[in-house]
Structures are given as structure tokens and as C-alpha cells.
Amino acid sequence: MESTIIKTVNYNSYFGDNHVVKSVNIEIPRNNVIAIMGPSGCGKTTFLRGINRMHELIPGAHAEGQVLLNGEDVMVLHPIMVRLKIGMVFQRPNPFPNLSIYDNVIAGYKLNGIKLPKAERDQIVEESLTKVALWNEVKDSLNKKGTFLSGGQQQRLCIARAVAMQPEVLLFDEPTSALDPISTATVEDLFIELKNNYTLIIVTHNMQQAARVSNRTAFFYMGELVEFDETNQMFTNPKDKRTQNYITGRFS
Amino acid sequence: MAQIENEIRQLKDEVVNMWTLVRSQLQKAKSAILNFDKDLAREVVVREKRVNSYELKIDRDCENMFALRTPVAIDLRFVLAILKINNNLERIGDIAEGISKLVIYSENPFSEELLVRSNVLDMLDVSFSILDDALASFENENTILARSIFKRDEFLNEINIGLVDFTKEYLDEHPEEITELLYIFSIIRKVERIGDQVKNIAEEIIFYVEAKVLKHHYKKE
Numbered sequence A: 001m002e003s004t005i006i007k008t009v010n011y012n013s014y015f016g017d018n019h020v021v022k023s024v025n026i027e028i029p030r031n032n033v034i035a036i037m038g039p040s041g042c043g044k045t046t047f048l049r050g051i052n053r054m055h056e057l058i059p060g061a062h063a064e065g066q067v068l069l070n071g072e073d074v075m076v077l078h079p080i081m082v083r084l085k086i087g088m089v090f091q092r093p094n095p096f097p098n099l100s101i102y103d104n105v106i107a108g109y110k111l112n113g114i115k116l117p118k119a120e121r122d123q124i125v126e127e128s129l130t131k132v133a134l135w136n137e138v139k140d141s142l143n144k145k146g147t148f149l150s151g152g153q154q155q156r157l158c159i160a161r162a163v164a165m166q167p168e169v170l171l172f173d174e175p176t177s178a179l180d181p182i183s184t185a186t187v188e189d190l191f192i193e194l195k196n197n198y199t200l201i202i203v204t205h206n207m208q209q210a211a212r213v214s215n216r217t218a219f220f221y222m223g224e225l226v227e228f229d230e231t232n233q234m235f236t237n238p239k240d241k242r243t244q245n246y247i248t249g250r251f252s
Numbered sequence B: 001m002a003q004i005e006n007e008i009r010q011l012k013d014e015v016v017n018m019w020t021l022v023r024s025q026l027q028k029a030k031s032a033i034l035n036f037d038k039d040l041a042r043e044v045v046v047r048e049k050r051v052n053s054y055e056l057k058i059d060r061d062c063e064n065m066f067a068l069r070t071p072v073a074i075d076l077r078f079v080l081a082i083l084k085i086n087n088n089l090e091r092i093g094d095i096a097e098g099i100s101k102l103v104i105y106s107e108n109p110f111s112e113e114l115l116v117r118s119n120v121l122d123m124l125d126v127s128f129s130i131l132d133d134a135l136a137s138f139e140n141e142n143t144i145l146a147r148s149i150f151k152r153d154e155f156l157n158e159i160n161i162g163l164v165d166f167t168k169e170y171l172d173e174h175p176e177e178i179t180e181l182l183y184i185f186s187i188i189r190k191v192e193r194i195g196d197q198v199k200n201i202a203e204e205i206i207f208y209v210e211a212k213v214l215k216h217h218y219k220k221e
Helices: A045-052 A079-085 A101-111 A120-130 A151-164 A181-194 A205-213 A232-234 A241-247 B001-037 B040-070 B073-104 B112-120 B120-140 B143-161 B163-173 B176-210
Strands: A005-016 A018-029 A031-039 A061-069 A086-089 A168-173 A200-204 A216-221 A225-231
Touching: A005 A200, A005 B040, A005 B143, A018 A061, A018 A200, A018 A216, A018 B120, A031 A045, A031 A205, A045 A061, A045 A216, A079 A086, A086 A151, A101 A120, A101 A151, A101 B163, A120 A151, A120 A181, A151 A181, A151 A241, A181 A200, A181 B176, A200 A205, A200 A241, A205 A232, A216 A232, A216 A241, A216 B112, A225 A232, A225 A241, A232 A241, A232 B073, B001 B040, B001 B073, B001 B120, B040 B073, B073 B176, B112 B120, B112 B163, B112 B176, B120 B143, B120 B176, B143 B163, B143 B176
Parallel strands: A031 A200, A031 A216, A086 A168, A168 A200
Antiparallel strands: A005 A018, A005 A061, A216 A225
């Protein structure tokens, strides 16, 4: 039996009076890749950003209900602690432009004032870059700027930066939508690898990507979680008519 | 309407056309037996090439659907079902051709008594009836009708099971008809296989509409 790492209980989020995510109850099993899909404006990104309390950074936004990480309510934890446990990677690769590759990977520690001996820092950088299959490509140019890399490499650098903090969960908001097909394939292969050590939750507009990389898929529509099931089940025999209409391209 | 819906409609129309052609081949094969019409039997053999062309065209269209539209859910089940139904229909076309060739090979017409007592014409009528019902259930996504086919396929199997006994009995009574009897024997074997093909088609329709796999399990249902 898989253990649950993230569980939400009647989770709602709002932008002012606008009720964007409606009473979502979901249990996410550990060491899985979860895809979240749905049409634009369905609340999937807002839901994702609620998991590590990024949502509340937006003025006027608030959330209700519970998000449990290993049974602990993240709403009562310190947001920084939450984000150390639940890392995030965004749509566009966003390495710090003025930092080297090395410093980008270790940036989470520096920004949080965590001082480590050089040997330990070196080890974290090497391990993190190895985990994202970037080490062999950049080991001789660690002092070059992160922006020197290609788009796909930059995105893997951003994943390494998140991985360096040793999180339990990684959130991805359309992580390959700015990448070419080759870089996308590399990042998708990486998801499968990362699953061994982390739980990945990926918001994607690309249904084939959801089908390729995830074990389970959640379908959101108009703020509601309509269906959450094994990915092969969702793509061969979805239970809800709305899911079927969406994945077969029949949504008007 | 989504582009994929148009293409699925077109694919469905092609299969219906192939179905109609195969049905007409079988109908002509029956008339050829009944009237000992070798010209009609030759026409069936010639038109078999058209059935084969349909099969290739539908296969190619399914391949394009997979490559270009990446169908999922009901669309995926539809294209998978079409691939198999296409194959089953082509086999029924082959059977119609095989029956017609036997009519061509036979030197003498089949006696009325042989045709009646062997049940070969009844078997062909049941084949038409299940083939037509399978088509109606495919067009209307009617799985109740599709399920009714399983029972009628058993009628064909029963006649086939009694075939050896009938052949011995008839041979004792009419040894002079041995050649014609052997041709009818072979034809009945072929008609029995039509039932199997239509049963497979019915299973594919249920899979496409209900996402249930009945293969090897329909008796339990």
C-alpha cells in the first residue's frame, strides 16, 4: 500500500471574492508523478501554488481548508519551512542571471542564511546536478553564469536548485512549455528518475506529456477536482463525461 | 465539431460501406449455391479484391489516426475496435469467396433435399441476421443488440457439431451425391466461421462503447 504524502481536506482558494479552487479533497501517494490537467482558468495552477503556500503571496488571495504534508497541516507551519519541504519549478527557466551555475544550485542555502563548509557545498552541487543529469555537461564550467546554458539545461539547473534543498515534494508549473521537443524529452526522462526520491506534481497543458510521465492524473474543471485516477485509466476509460470531453478535444 | 469527430465519422462510414459490400458478397454466394449460378460465384471472386482494398484503406486510416490525432478514451477504443472489426470483415469476405469457389468447382447442382436437410441455407440466413444486427449495433452503439449475437452464434455451432453425423446419414441414403455432399460439408464449415467472426465484431463493439473486454468471457456474462 502506497503511503500518502500530501492530502488536502476541503481545500478552497480565492482571489478576493473569486472562488477559484472549490473544496478539493485529494490524496497524493509518495514517489509518484502526478499530472494535473484542465482547461485554462480551471484552478490547477492556483491549486498547485496552494500546496506550498505560494498562493497567499498574491495580494487579496487567501485559502481555506487543510493541506497536509505527512499528516502535518502546512497552513500552520512557517511558509519558509513548507517551501523547503515542497520545492517548485516554474514555466520559464529562471536561474539567477548574475549567479554562476554553482551558486545557482546552492542559492537556496545562501538565501536562507544556511552556512555550510565548502566540501559539503561541493557535494550538494555535484549530487544535485547529477540527479538532474546535468553534471557531465557542466562540471567543467561551474563558474559560468547559469544563463549561459541552453533552455533545457537552464530548466534542469532550476530543478537541481530545488532538489539541492532536499525537499520531499517537487511542484512543476508547466515546466516544459518554453522548451523545444528535445529538451522536453530530457526533462520528461528526468521526471521518471526523480520519482524514485521525490513526489512530483506537474501542472501541464500537454495531455500527451501527462500520459507519458505521470502515474496518476487529476482533472480540474471550473475549480473542481472532477476526477483523479491512474493515468492509463484516465486516458482509456475516464469515468466522468467532462474528463472524456476534455481529453478527446470536445470541450466547447 | 472537433476535427477528430469528423475523421471518426468518416472512418465509421468507410467501415459501414465495407460491411455492406461484404454482406452483398455473402448474399451472392448464397444465391450462387441456391441457383447453382457459377457466373454469380465468379463475380464474388472478382469482387473480393474490392474487399481487400477496403481493408487496406481502413488500416491506413487507422494508422494515420494514431500518428496524427493520438486518440484517447472512447476515440482510442473506437480506432482499436475498427482495426479488429476491419480484419473480421475481411475474413468474412474471404469466406464468401471460398464458398463461391466451391460452387465453381462443383460439377453438379446441389439437390433440394441436400440443401434443406443440411441446413446450409438456414445457417446463411442466421449469418445475415447476426451480421445485420452487428452493423445496427455498431451504427447505433447498441450493446444490448450486440450481446444478442452470442446466443445466435451458438445455433451455427450446433449445426456444425452435428455435421459429421448428418454427412454419414445422408451418404448412406444418397451415395450418388457424395461429391456435392462434400462440397456442402465444406461450405457449412466455412459458414460456421462467419459466426465466430461476427461474435468477435460484437465483442469489439461492446469494448468500444462500454470499455468492457468480453473476449473469452462472454458466456459468463
